[in-house]
Amino acid sequence: MANKENGIVKEYKIYALTTDPVYIGTGGYTIGRVDNTIVRDPITKVPKIPGSSLAGVWRYYTVLEILSKIKDVKPKREDIKNQHNGTTINEKIKNWINKQNQSGQNNKWDTSKWYFFEGNTLIDLTCAGQDNVPQEELANITATTNEGKTGHCGHCLVCKGFGFSKKDISWQGMIFFSDLNILFFPVFTMYGTKWITTKRKLEELGLNGLTEPTDNKVLTKNGNEGHINLGWLYLEVDSTNKLDTKMESLKTQFKFDNFQLDDTNIIVVPEGLFSQIVNSNLEVRTSVSIDPITGAAKEGALFTSEAIPRGTILYGNVRIFDKSGFNGIDSKLDPLPEASKLECALKESKHFFETLGIGGMTTRGFGRLKVIFGKDLEEKSNPTVESNFQDTQQTTSQGGKQ
Numbered sequence: 034m035a036n037k038e039n040g041i042v043k044e045y046k047i048y049a050l051t052t053d054p055v056y057i058g059t060g061g062y063t064i065g066r067v068d069n070t071i072v073r074d075p076i077t078k079v080p081k082i083p084g085s086s087l088a089g090v091w092r093y094y095t096v097l098e099i100l101s102k103i104k105d106v107k108p109k110r111e112d113i114k115n116q117h118n119g120t121t122i123n124e125k126i127k128n129w130i131n132k133q134n135q136s137g138q139n140n141k142w143d144t145s146k147w148y149f150f151e152g153n154t155l156i157d158l159t160c161a162g163q164d165n166v167p168q169e170e171l172a173n174i175t176a177t178t179n180e181g182k183t184g185h186c187g188h189c190l191v192c193k194g195f196g197f198s199k200k201d202i203s204w205q206g207m208i209f210f211s212d213l214n215i216l217f218f219p220v221f222t223m224y225g226t227k228w229i230t231t232k233r234k235l236e237e238l239g240l241n242g243l244t245e246p247t248d249n250k251v252l253t254k255n256g257n258e259g260h261i262n263l264g265w266l267y268l269e270v271d272s273t274n275k276l277d278t279k280m281e282s283l284k285t286q287f288k289f290d291n292f293q294l295d296d297t298n299i300i301v302v303p304e305g306l307f308s309q310i311v312n313s314n315l316e317v318r319t320s321v322s323i324d325p326i327t328g329a330a331k332e333g334a335l336f337t338s339e340a341i342p343r344g345t346i347l348y349g350n351v352r353i354f355d356k357s358g359f360n361g362i363d364s365k366l367d368p369l370p371e372a373s374k375l376e377c378a379l380k381e382s383k384h385f386f387e388t389l390g391i392g393g394m395t396t397r398g399f400g401r402l403k404v405i406f407g408k409d410l411e412e413k414s415n416p417t418v419e420s421n422f423q424d425t426q427q428t429t430s431q432g433g434k435q
């Protein structure tokens with residue numbers, strides 16, 4: 034297991050607020066109420082966002098962010114290949130960078146900035162997604178498919194950070210993503226929207242000593258609601274055990290721009306009911322297939338899709354391995370990026386989740402998320418690397434819920 038104290042692996046909590054319904058399909062059909070089902074935990078049956086989806090999308094967004102920052106300086110892959118001084122790719126890259134920085138132009142390759150990691154001289158959009166040329170050797174940096182498509186470069190911060198595989202070397206990467214699991218799930222009730230969670234989930238946030246609800250009762254902050262409906266379930270509110278006052282700390286922890294989770298809106302439900310309540314309150318949309326020839330609705334082509342609803346808060350973690358943990362590994366991988374650079378890469382690219390989203394049907398109003406890092410990361414963030422984080426947790430609570 035990762036240990037965030039040992040200096041080789043840093044583990045960060047991440048939280049995500051869905052600002053659209055999120056659909057990550059299972060890619061198949063199951064028999065039941067819904068045609069297009071979403072990915073679920075195999076044991077609890079609670080929907081989740083798989084770590085592999087998160088990693089794939091974040092990889093793409095990191096490439097976009099780097100390209101946007103270096104576009105005025107970045108050479109073509111051929112420019113590196115054609116450097117005459119230097120036999121290895123690394124020597125050629127260094128040679129190009131030296132020339133660029135001595136040329137008297139304004140566009141310097143400033144390696145003190147994370148996005149000017151030296152291997153990023155080779156980065157391209159095709160460093161994200163599936164590698165088009167996985168059967169080529171790592172040194173063949175200008176390899177293309179018959180159609181002229183390039184592949185993973187194997188040298189940039191993204192390829193080294195997220196992994197790549199070539200004919201002569203496979204690299205698992207330095208950044209690992211857990212699944213994003215549901216932490217607070219919004220349910221419409223007679224008292225407005227409430228967010229359900231469980232004792233175990235709150236304990237994972239570090240809130241210990243909470244009471245487990247019994248007899249299918251639920252816990253609220255005030256405990257005086259009598260009964261409450263969670264979707265179609267009608268449950269008794271425990272009037273003797275109320276939510277702990279420690280819950281107030283959640284107010285500052287879960288602040289996503291103009292959304293703040295208020296402890297008066299949290300309901301702790303019995304562990305065994307959580308999955309049932311979530312699954313009966315998912316967003317279900319009905320669509321119709323359009324015949325591409327006639328442009329009209331196909332007969333009998335009505336289908337339904339389910340999604341994690343807007344306003345859901347998910348949590349997971351990211352582990353970043355420091356390059357010191359790979360000392361003596363294949364010299365083809367030198368140099369590896371520092372963990373602090375990978376950290377900046379994730380933090381500065383995550384804004385794309387807010388506009389481009391994750392999962393399927395993102396062109397139809399699905400998939401947008403707001404991702405924040407837990408306090409650990411914000412405190413440890415490295416200010417020497419040019420950064421501007423808008424979503425750092427507030428330490429003062431002003432104005433309460435918005």
Ligand SMILES: [Zn+2]
Pocket residue numbers: 155156157160185186187188189190191192193
């Ligand atoms: Zn690359």
